[in-house]
Amino acid sequence: MENSPVPFGMDRYLPRLDRQDPYISLHFVMIFVRDQERSLRFYTDQLGFRIIVDHRFENGTRWIEVAPPDGSANLALGLAASEADAARLCGQDTHVYFLTEDVTAKYNEWSSRGVTFQTPPQIPVWGGIFTRFEDPDGNSFGLAGFDELTRTVETQRRAIALQQEAQRRVAQEIEIAKQVQARLFPQIHPEAKTLEYAGLCLQAREVGGDYFDFLDLGQRRLGLVVGDVSGKGIAAALLMANLQANLRSQCAIALDQPELFLRNVNRLFYENTVDSAYASLFFVEYCDESRHLRYANCGHLSGLLLHPDNTCQHLRSTGTLLGLFQDWDCALDECHLLPGDLLALYTDGITEASDEEGREFGEEALIDKLRRHRDLPCHELISALTDDVRSFSPHEQHDDITLIVAKGKAES
Numbered sequence: 003m004e005n006s007p008v009p010f011g012m013d014r015y016l017p018r019l020d021r022q023d024p025y026i027s028l029h030f031v032m033i034f035v036r037d038q039e040r041s042l043r044f045y046t047d048q049l050g051f052r053i054i055v056d057h058r059f060e061n062g063t064r065w066i067e068v069a070p071p072d073g074s075a076n077l078a079l080g081l082a083a084s085e086a087d088a089a090r091l092c093g094q095d096t097h098v099y100f101l102t103e104d105v106t107a108k109y110n111e112w113s114s115r116g117v118t119f120q121t122p123p124q125i126p127v128w129g130g131i132f133t134r135f136e137d138p139d140g141n142s143f144g145l146a147g148f149d150e151l152t153r154t155v156e157t158q159r160r161a162i163a164l165q166q167e168a169q170r171r172v173a174q175e176i177e178i179a180k181q182v183q184a185r186l187f188p189q190i191h192p193e194a195k196t197l198e199y200a201g202l203c204l205q206a207r208e209v210g211g212d213y214f215d216f217l218d219l220g221q222r223r224l225g226l227v228v229g230d231v232s233g234k235g236i237a238a239a240l241l242m243a244n245l246q247a248n249l250r251s252q253c254a255i256a257l258d259q260p261e262l263f264l265r266n267v268n269r270l271f272y273e274n275t276v277d278s279a280y281a282s283l284f285f286v287e288y289c290d291e292s293r294h295l296r297y298a299n300c301g302h303l304s305g306l307l308l309h310p311d312n313t314c315q316h317l318r319s320t321g322t323l324l325g326l327f328q329d330w331d332c333a334l335d336e337c338h339l340l341p342g343d344l345l346a347l348y349t350d351g352i353t354e355a356s357d358e359e360g361r362e363f364g365e366e367a368l369i370d371k372l373r374r375h376r377d378l379p380c381h382e383l384i385s386a387l388t389d390d391v392r393s394f395s396p397h398e399q400h401d402d403i404t405l406i407v408a409k410g411k412a413e414s
Contacts, residue, residue, distance in 0.1 A: 225286065
């Protein structure tokens with residue numbers, strides 16, 4: 003290929019990194035031996051080869067394949083069926099050649115282990131360096147090295163080492179991002195005498211775009227927040243961090259001016275993100291004294307409020323998504339969270355989790371599980387519910403699972 007960094011013809015010796023043609027490689031070359039166990043010990047103990055296959059069939063036939071530690075082609079050790087076959091098939095020049103970066107070093111190493119070489123390494127007229135060695139049955143093999151190939155392999159090794167180092171750094175940076183994002187989730191639970199609550203986020207990747215928070219709004223008021231930003235992975239995590247910073251920087255005005263609080267959050271999110279970024283958000287302000295609850299559902303899934311008689315009230319959308327419009331407004335709605343009531347705020351990682359046949363978990367199943375587990379303490383309820391979702395969808399998790407549950411305490 004024109005301008006290729008690999009000399010013509012040498013690319014067949016290198017790992018397939020960027021080639022797009024259908025994969026093809028040499029599987030194995032058959033040689034015949036008189037004693038498979040003796041030959042196996044020779045190739046593994048003296049040459050340092052790997053055992054690829056060692057299988058005995060029901061009829062007693064043993065199939066063995068070995069390979070050099072750095073090679074992709076195998077050597078099959080076929081047992082000669084009779085003395086006549088052994089005399090005819092063993093002790094041949096196999097025309098099998100092994101390549102190495104340092105023929106002399108390999109010659110000295112293998113000679114010290116008792117390997118028989120026909121000659122010391124030679125420099126033939128065609129260049130490079132070359133010798134031949136024999137196995138216990140006299141089958142002979144070539145061992146060769148080429149300066150140009152050695153340089154190419156070394157270049158490729160350096161490229162692979164650089165690629166591995168880059169991957170290691172990326173993994174390290176993602177791990178740091180994971181630890182940083184973990185600190186963005188609430189580290190403390192503001193005290194509430196009339197409310198028990200808990201939250202959880204199970205991310206599908208190392209980092210993600212789901213968000214939940216508990217905010218101390220002052221005057222015995224508690225803020226509960228669940229959000230879901232667009233995208234996945236690192237990009238979503240950055241948006242999530244931006245949204246969290248906006249909410250916490252503006253929450254001082256949430257108690258007296260909740261509409262202004264939400265408008266400011268939307269404005270900051272709109273100004274500090276790209277045009278395609280957006281987030282759904284469910285914000286709850288709970289009064290610990292009156293049990294009064296005000297909420298704004300900004301394009302998010304309906305909150306679920308289960309009453310003691312197991313009826314379910316949907317806290318539906320009161321406004322549009324955050325971040326799409328500079329001029330934005332959102333209404334608030336109100337209700338009460340009375341003793342025995344159960345509130346659930348969640349993201350679509352729960353309802354859109356699918357089973358092996360593609361059926362979604364869905365809202366009805368969520369409501370049913372909430373009814374079934376409602377008597378558990380909130381942190382146990384969340385664990386039981388997420389276990390239900392994972393049992394329903396046992397394959398790899400594709401979306402973040404985030405949930406807040408809050409229960410009105412009985413009068414003390």
